Amino acid sequence: MNMNSNARNSPRQHGSRRLVAAATAVVLAALGAAPATAASRPATGHDAPSAAGRHEARGTLLAVTPVARLDRAEVAAHLADAGIHADTVRHGIRGYRLTYTTITPQGRPTTATGLLVLPEGGRHRLDLVSDTHGTMAHRDYAPSVGEDFGRYAPYLHASAGRAVAAPDYLGLGKGPGRHPYMDTTSAVSASLDMLRASRTAALRLDRPLTGDVYASGFSQGGQVAMALGKALQGGADRHFRLRALAPVSGPYDIEHAESPALFDGRVNDTSGLFYMTYFLTAQNRLHPLWKDPSEAFREPYAGLVDGLFDSDHYEEEIIGALPANLRELLTDAYYRELQHPAGALLAAFRAQDGTCAWKPAVPVRLYSSSGDTDVPIANARHCAAGLAHRGVRAPVVDQGDMSHNETYLTSGPQIVRWFDGLGARR
Numbered sequence: 001m002n003m004n005s006n007a008r009n010s011p012r013q014h015g016s017r018r019l020v021a022a023a024t025a026v027v028l029a030a031l032g033a034a035p036a037t038a039a040s041r042p043a044t045g046h047d048a049p050s051a052a053g054r055h056e057a058r059g060t061l062l063a064v065t066p067v068a069r070l071d072r073a074e075v076a077a078h079l080a081d082a083g084i085h086a087d088t089v090r091h092g093i094r095g096y097r098l099t100y101t102t103i104t105p106q107g108r109p110t111t112a113t114g115l116l117v118l119p120e121g122g123r124h125r126l127d128l129v130s131d132t133h134g135t136m137a138h139r140d141y142a143p144s145v146g147e148d149f150g151r152y153a154p155y156l157h158a159s160a161g162r163a164v165a166a167p168d169y170l171g172l173g174k175g176p177g178r179h180p181y182m183d184t185t186s187a188v189s190a191s192l193d194m195l196r197a198s199r200t201a202a203l204r205l206d207r208p209l210t211g212d213v214y215a216s217g218f219s220q221g222g223q224v225a226m227a228l229g230k231a232l233q234g235g236a237d238r239h240f241r242l243r244a245l246a247p248v249s250g251p252y253d254i255e256h257a258e259s260p261a262l263f264d265g266r267v268n269d270t271s272g273l274f275y276m277t278y279f280l281t282a283q284n285r286l287h288p289l290w291k292d293p294s295e296a297f298r299e300p301y302a303g304l305v306d307g308l309f310d311s312d313h314y315e316e317e318i319i320g321a322l323p324a325n326l327r328e329l330l331t332d333a334y335y336r337e338l339q340h341p342a343g344a345l346l347a348a349f350r351a352q353d354g355t356c357a358w359k360p361a362v363p364v365r366l367y368s369s370s371g372d373t374d375v376p377i378a379n380a381r382h383c384a385a386g387l388a389h390r391g392v393r394a395p396v397v398d399q400g401d402m403s404h405n406e407t408y409l410t411s412g413p414q415i416v417r418w419f420d421g422l423g424a425r426r
Contacts, residue, residue: 059196060101068095075159086413088160091119097144100197105186113173114194115143115166117158118207126163127212134219139311142168153412160416167194171311179311181282184352187224212243214419218408222250226355244422246415248367249375249407252356255349257378266376269325281309283348296334356383364394367411374404
């Protein structure tokens with residue numbers, strides 16, 4: 001389904017790690033004349049300020065917490081540790097965790113967190129990159145909390161001279177509850193509200209935003225980037241103008257590309273097991289797929305799977321508690337249904353598909369790789385075909401024989417340079 005390969009290569013295992021320098025010591029107690037809704041105290045643990053009973057508008061900034069400060073050399077070293085050797089690192093960066101109001105999948109008020117990264121130096125007024133992250137099960141891997149995988153693209157883009165808004169999504173980072181995995185609607189609402197909160201925070205930090213948004217994202221976030229782009233172009237917020245789309249390895253077509261690849265060898269067993277189990281349990285909480293989990297899962301897993309995806313289990317723990325593949329996890333009947341989806345399952349697929357069924361009025365590039373065994377390149381090709389049907393040329397940039405994570409790390413600097421060129425032409 002979607003996928004940053006955390007199931008096989010979690011951020012804690014992804015090569016050597018150079019931890020970010022300690023977060024700046026001063027919480028922003030004085031952001032100009034900040035109103036009470038932008039409280040300077042940080043949100044901690046699961047006790048982020050609750051929007052329940054409040055009347056703040058969506059995207060209201062509740063708290064700003066400094067979480068990182070790196071100079072230019074430290075940014076370059078941090079990226080190099082991941083194998084990213086970019087020639088676009090021009091500035092140091094400052095990172096802040098934002099806590100803000102948003103809504104649940106059911107439309108009720110809640111809070112979420114995300115990472116705002118600003119360059120040190122460069123233009124005073126900043127264009128904004130929306131960077132939406134890939135699949136992660138544990139809340140502490142989210143960009144505003146974890147110091148590894150989820151921050152590579154934000155640091156890369158910010159060091160090139162743009163502000164970056166990287167939402168944690170619902171139920172990850174310091175947000176309450178569980179993550180509604182692959183619920184496109186709530187991922188877009190949380191991402192859009194993160195843009196609004198970022199606009200407020202950037203203004204108070206004296207780095208106002210221009211309103212121009214360059215949307216990118218990886219894996220799950222690639223799919224979110226396409227859907228967010230559609231919302232922005234449709235006028236979801238008058239303060240923001242979509243300028244370009246550059247998603248990486250998104251599962252844009254679950255029904256016709258991603259799910260069939262689970263059964264023909266294009267998706268490896270471990271990733272397929274992890275993503276589909278995550279998808280099924282999350283979707284069942286939103287749109288019931290079964291009356292009892294034993295309809296879908298064999299014993300002893302029927303009583304375990306839902307609890308594993310509670311936003312507090314690491315990928316390694318989840319994989320260790322599951323069998324080797326989907327055939328061993330699912331009942332024979334549900335395994336067949338997954339191959340030939342119908343009813344509620346098909347509706348769940350289609351509710352997330354269609355993110356390429358619109359006509360972008362901005363440049364689009366779809367980054368992928370023919371070697372990806374998490375999100376096969378067929379997803380990008382189907383997306384490109386859907387856009388072409390509507391008169392939009394969206395080239396698929398094939399990175400070749402690369403894994404899912406390698407595609408992400410390789411595509412990042414290319415996207416920064418492409419955004420640079422687009423900005424220079426305005």
